Amino acid sequence: MAPAGGDPTIVSINGRYLGRRPTGVDRFANEVIRSIDELVATQAPAVAGLSFELLIPPSVQVEPERFPNLRIRTVPGGNGQYWEQVCLPLAARGTLLLNLCNAGPLLYRNQVTVMHDAAPMRVPQAYTRAFRAWYRMMAPWIGRIARRVLTVSEFSRGELIQAYHIPGRKIGVLPMSGDHMLRLPEEVDVREKFHLSGRPYILAVSSASHHKNFRLVVEAIELLKATDYDVVIVGGGMPMLKAVQQASPDFVKRVGYVEDGDLKALFRQAACFVFPSLYEGFGLPPVEAMTLGCPVIASNLPSVREACGDAAIYFRPTSAAECGEAMMHVMHDSALRDRLRTQGFANVQRRSWRLTADRLLTEISPWLPQR
Numbered sequence: 038m039a040p041a042g043g044d045p046t047i048v049s050i051n052g053r054y055l056g057r058r059p060t061g062v063d064r065f066a067n068e069v070i071r072s073i074d075e076l077v078a079t080q081a082p083a084v085a086g087l088s089f090e091l092l093i094p095p096s097v098q099v100e101p102e103r104f105p106n107l108r109i110r111t112v113p114g115g116n117g118q119y120w121e122q123v124c125l126p127l128a129a130r131g132t133l134l135l136n137l138c139n140a141g142p143l144l145y146r147n148q149v150t151v152m153h154d155a156a157p158m159r160v161p162q163a164y165t166r167a168f169r170a171w172y173r174m175m176a177p178w179i180g181r182i183a184r185r186v187l188t189v190s191e192f193s194r195g196e197l198i199q200a201y202h203i204p205g206r207k208i209g210v211l212p213m214s215g216d217h218m219l220r221l222p223e224e225v226d227v228r229e230k231f232h233l234s235g236r237p238y239i240l241a242v243s244s245a246s247h248h249k250n251f252r253l254v255v256e257a258i259e260l261l262k263a264t265d266y267d268v269v270i271v272g273g274g275m276p277m278l279k280a281v282q283q284a285s286p287d288f289v290k291r292v293g294y295v296e297d298g299d300l301k302a303l304f305r306q307a308a309c310f311v312f313p314s315l316y317e318g319f320g321l322p323p324v325e326a327m328t329l330g331c332p333v334i335a336s337n338l339p340s341v342r343e344a345c346g347d348a349a350i351y352f353r354p355t356s357a358a359e360c361g362e363a364m365m366h367v368m369h370d371s372a373l374r375d376r377l378r379t380q381g382f383a384n385v386q387r388r389s390w391r392l393t394a395d396r397l398l399t400e401i402s403p404w405l406p407q408r
Contacts, residue, residue, distance in 0.1 A: 076394060091110070140175060253354060314335075333377065
């Protein structure tokens with residue numbers, strides 16, 4: 038029911054992230070907001086008496102049909118950090134503000150903020166000095182003033198406690214899902230589009246960030262020398278690939294940046310997916326791969342094990358030899374691939390973005406007026 042007086046309680050959502058090229062953190066925000074939108078459309082009990090307002094800077098355009106059941110409001114006065122620190126809290130006055138992408142306004146207490154990990158502290162070489170300095174100050178402060186801090190794994194919860202000294206009692210954990218991959222259109226002729234051979238292939242997807250550790254895959258490829266399968270590399274702007282590209286073995290196929298539909302098809306048709314990251318708050322790409330029936334080989338990290346359970350083959354992310362051996366083992370054992378595929382499906386069926394949204398609404402409910 039609505040609060041006294043009949044007016045709904047407004048929850049404001051920080052939409053600054055919508056102005057940049059999507060990352061994994063942005064994927065989380067998009068899927069949570071989309072699921073909240075669906076809960077509103079179906080009048081689910083979790084959103085009874087609530088109205089959601091997505092606040093965006095003037096530089097951001099959001100089509101109304103993207104989130105048709107939420108109010109979208111452009112907040113004038115600036116962009117970037119100034120907008121988030123000054124304009125956003127003024128616009129959100131009197132409401133609970135929900136920040137889904139690691140940061141929020143420093144002078145607004147009535148907020149719940151999702152912090153995905155402590156990467157700027159744990160892998161500082163992946164970030165600029167200014168970015169590290171900002172997070173070193175901002176994250177502990179938000180952890181102190183916010184009503185609640187949420188994160189995406191028990192591992193990350195421990196990281197936020199240790200790195201930013203946020204009290205554990207203030208931190209809740211939300212599940213993550215790969216079920217968005219099922220909604221994407223799929224490019225059916227992906228082999229022809231990227232001039233791939235008819236041989237089986239391992240898929241590797243990465244960004245240029247240091248902690249994504251893509252160099253390990255390059256080193257593992259160099260150790261393999263020759264194979265009866267290919268290695269398909271997805272990702273643009275990675276300087277570490279220049280050397281392997283100049284003297285690239287025939288079995289290495291670099292396709293650069295690809296659209297979501299192409300990536301979905303590459304996952305579907307891959308014999309397996311390799312994930313060599315050095316640091317993750319959760320490990321969403323392996324879960325996306327499992328959702329599409331792609332067996333996973335992944336770094337032996339606590340967060341990745343939390344995400345993948347017994348549905349992956351693990352290797353030390355500091356050992357190119359172990360990575361190469363794992364790839365050879367999976368590629369030469371069809372029964373193992375079938376087992377990983379079955380276990381992967383079982384793992385992801387426990388997750389959904391709808392469940393994530395439900396959990397989030399439960400977490401924020403103590404700071405909403407009685408409904």
